[in-house]
Amino acid sequence: MFRVHCMHLFYNLSDPAMEDALYEIESMRQFAGLKLDRLPDKTTILKFLHFLERHGLGKVLFQEVNKHLENNGLILR
Template sequence: RIHCMQHWYNLSDGAMEDALYEIASMRLFARLSLDSALPDRTTIMNFRHLLEQHQLARQLFKTINRWLAEAGVMMTQGTLVDATIIEAPSSTKNKEQQR
């Protein structure tokens, strides 16, 4: 599941590790909890390399894509965007170039 999310969201090993700590929905999808140890970037990298070494990644995604298609779901790569709302002064300036 982690490898799939890493591929779908185009995340590096380090970014995937960070996402598991920061994004609850990713932990939920991966069936992980902050109550137990999360895989670090090295573990994520080693698993990815293991899949690549044995040419299993392509087969894995082919199977997953078939399951998703049968369920009427299409998965494409996405982008994660931090949409944190912060307070900031208005950027509109008056004639004196003051806020």
């Protein structure tokens, strides 16, 4: 779900648009490690966002992602 959340943010998609993209775009499913028969719906995507917000994990996780990228000579904008 974290990879779905990242794509959700990177592509600035709504919850329904993220669900649709997972059905339509094979590379997104591959990045998230999902199979066509087991995709999260828009409600699950929203619940995961609320979970991250409720526990203050969004910023912490993205700091870790940015640290990992920086250690590999990459920058995410």
